[in-house]
Amino acid sequence: MKLKYFFIIPGIILSVIIIIAALLLVKRPSEYAVVVAQKKAALDAHIPAQVVLTTTDKTNRLAPQSAIDFAKGDSTQGTVVDVNDHQTYQPITGFGASLNASSVWELENKLSQAQRDHVMQQLFDPASGIGINMLRQPIGASDQNAPDQIVPYGYCSYDDNNGTPDDANLSHFSIDADISSHTIALIQQARKLNPQMKILAVPWCIPQWMLTGTGYARTLNPTYYDLYAKYLIKYIQAYQSQNPPIPIWGIIPQNEPAHSYANFGDNLSADQESTFIEQSLGPALANAGLSTKILIYDHNWDIPEYPMQVLASPASKYVEGTSWHKYGGTYDAQNIVHDKYPNKGTFFTEDSPASFSDTHWEWYIPEGANRIISVLRSWSQTYMQWTIASNTEHGPGSCTTCGADVYVNDQTGEVTYTSAYYLLGQFSKYIKPDARRIESTDMGSGKIRSVGFKNPDGSIVLLVYNDNGSQQTFGINWDGKNLTYTLPAKAITTITWPAHP
Numbered sequence: 001m002k003l004k005y006f007f008i009i010p011g012i013i014l015s016v017i018i019i020i021a022a023l024l025l026v027k028r029p030s031e032y033a034v035v036v037a038q039k040k041a042a043l044d045a046h047i048p049a050q051v052v053l054t055t056t057d058k059t060n061r062l063a064p065q066s067a068i069d070f071a072k073g074d075s076t077q078g079t080v081v082d083v084n085d086h087q088t089y090q091p092i093t094g095f096g097a098s099l100n101a102s103s104v105w106e107l108e109n110k111l112s113q114a115q116r117d118h119v120m121q122q123l124f125d126p127a128s129g130i131g132i133n134m135l136r137q138p139i140g141a142s143d144q145n146a147p148d149q150i151v152p153y154g155y156c157s158y159d160d161n162n163g164t165p166d167d168a169n170l171s172h173f174s175i176d177a178d179i180s181s182h183t184i185a186l187i188q189q190a191r192k193l194n195p196q197m198k199i200l201a202v203p204w205c206i207p208q209w210m211l212t213g214t215g216y217a218r219t220l221n222p223t224y225y226d227l228y229a230k231y232l233i234k235y236i237q238a239y240q241s242q243n244p245p246i247p248i249w250g251i252i253p254q255n256e257p258a259h260s261y262a263n264f265g266d267n268l269s270a271d272q273e274s275t276f277i278e279q280s281l282g283p284a285l286a287n288a289g290l291s292t293k294i295l296i297y298d299h300n301w302d303i304p305e306y307p308m309q310v311l312a313s314p315a316s317k318y319v320e321g322t323s324w325h326k327y328g329g330t331y332d333a334q335n336i337v338h339d340k341y342p343n344k345g346t347f348f349t350e351d352s353p354a355s356f357s358d359t360h361w362e363w364y365i366p367e368g369a370n371r372i373i374s375v376l377r378s379w380s381q382t383y384m385q386w387t388i389a390s391n392t393e394h395g396p397g398s399c400t401t402c403g404a405d406v407y408v409n410d411q412t413g414e415v416t417y418t419s420a421y422y423l424l425g426q427f428s429k430y431i432k433p434d435a436r437r438i439e440s441t442d443m444g445s446g447k448i449r450s451v452g453f454k455n456p457d458g459s460i461v462l463l464v465y466n467d468n469g470s471q472q473t474f475g476i477n478w479d480g481k482n483l484t485y486t487l488p489a490k491a492i493t494t495i496t497w498p499a500h501p
Contacts (some may be wrong), residue, residue: 049483049497052430054422056362056490061422062130062429068483070497075475075482080441083462083478085454087439090346090379092453094198095428096134097385097405098144099190102397104183105146106389110408111415119406119415120186123388124193130425133196133433135187136349136384139203139235142255143262144387144397146181156205156264158238159231165209166224170231175238184239187246196433198249199239200323200349200384202298206254206266207231216265220254220272229280233288250293252323252349253281258299258306262399270306273297274313282318293320295347301329304336311341321345324380326371327352334378346379352386353403353420355394361419362490364403368423369465369492373451376427377442383427385420392416426494430461448474448487458499465492 051065074080107116122129138144140157159173167173178184191197210224210231220228232251239246253276257268268276277294285292296319297307307322321344322337334346351371357364372383387397390404405421408414432455440452446467453461466472466487473486479500487493 047481047497049495051485052426052494052496053488054365054419054426054492055488056365056419058361060491061417062425065493068485068495070478070481070483072481074477074480075484077473077475077484079443079448079472079474081448081450081462081464081474081476082439082441083452083460083476084439085452085460085478088454089437089439090381092431092433092435092437093345093347093381094134094196094433095383095424095431096132096136097388097424098136098138099183099186099388100138100142100144100386100397101146101181101183102144102395102399103387103389103404104181104186105396106391106408107186108182110391110410111413115413115415117189119389120189121193122417123405123421124190124197126194126196126429129193130421130429131194132190132424132428133194134198134200134382134384135190136200136202136386137183137187138255139201139232139251140205142204142397143399144402147396157203157207157231158235159207161207161209163208166227167207167209168227170227170234173231173234173238175235184242184246188242188244191244191246198433199246200250200252200295200347201235201239201248202252202255202349203232204255204263204266211266216259216261217267218265219267219269220276222272222275225276225280226284228276229284232281233284233290236290236292237288248292250295250320251281252295252298253277254298256299256325257297258303260299270309274310274315276315277310277318278313278315282315285318294318295320295323295345295349298323298325298349300325300327301331301333303329304333307337308340311337311344316341316344319344321347321381323347323349324375325350326375331371331374331378334375334380338379345381347382348375348380349382349384350386351375351384352399352401353405353418355401355403357403357420358392358407358416358418364419365423365492366467366490368420370445370449370467372423372427373442373449373463373465376437376451383424385424423492426463426492430494430496432456435461448472460497460499462495463492464495466490 047070048067053060161167161172211218212221236248254268256263259267296310387404389406391410394400407416435453435455438452440450449465471488
């Protein structure tokens, strides 16, 4: 008997232990779920949204406002912006402008080192500045030239060779002008301030001896297609060889190729651009082992047929997407090309702020806000302005109608940040590279406009612009929660909140 109980009792104890353990295993997930639900409810009840505001009267310039907590349920306001971060659209590559020769000359010659460093920080630092993370840089000279550049008869490309045909080995190629002007140094400083910086490069001026024709009817001679591709490769490699290196994210064969005063008459038809990319530039980049992307067109909204012709050609396999300017047509052209070629990117690459952007905020903020929102809602992965810095006479470059983000008084050294700067900052400071545009209600011109994004960390960024002539109170619905905000007339706000708990 004793021996029998010796085996039975431990067996009973073991069974009890197994039953208790099983009960605990069943109970613990249930308790864990309750705790998670409680924590989520607590977080849901207190999700703070941060608010930054810019107004046309200049009293608010990227000015932080009081945080607003989301409440449970849907908004009861008459005007509501519904935000759905589960519906995503295009990725965001970046926001920026250009350190063209005119900008560089102004910053280098009219500011002290301390002033210049402060301006660069305000432009490029993501924390203390507006976090510009893209630069569209001229390959050679542009219409925003420095005072010592007389184009197209003087320094124009990196291998003008005094206009003498032909430098078959590109032995005269040199970027020394970019080094001596401190363009390279400023780009390196910008990249140090914002390591996510991408450089998009584009020529206004093809080496003159590679052209055929006269005056404003000049175009790239097909004889030089391969050599021109080699020229662009040498530019990429020359920038990459700097210390520290400057990688070129993307390249465009020609600025405004469908004829414009700004490209010095260096024209390139859609058929020519297609052939050049297919037979010369695309293979040359591949053979050089370069990952630099090719963008096409780089011209106004009024000729969508141009990029569609290139994208319909064999060159399409080398093309990342289409770049757009705003000086003709409407932004609907971006939608037309995207709908036809949805697998190709859309990039808005030049918006020159009006020259009155430093004084008449009541004019520029509405114009600029409407344009940027429309551009981004029409599939663009970028928004880029043109000139970063000018003097108060909108020089020293030749485009005296081109505004800038920063104005420098040549006599006093005083620096003014324009409405274009603050408007750009409402986007560039908060929408991070690789964010995705998300669904949000846009009521159109004359009403409450919006565009929303989800950053890589899951945080939400919602831009809201009031295109009414009076202040408007509106609600935001998101994920079963809502908040209410009153936006002054013609003002723009950036509202951000954290990821789902």
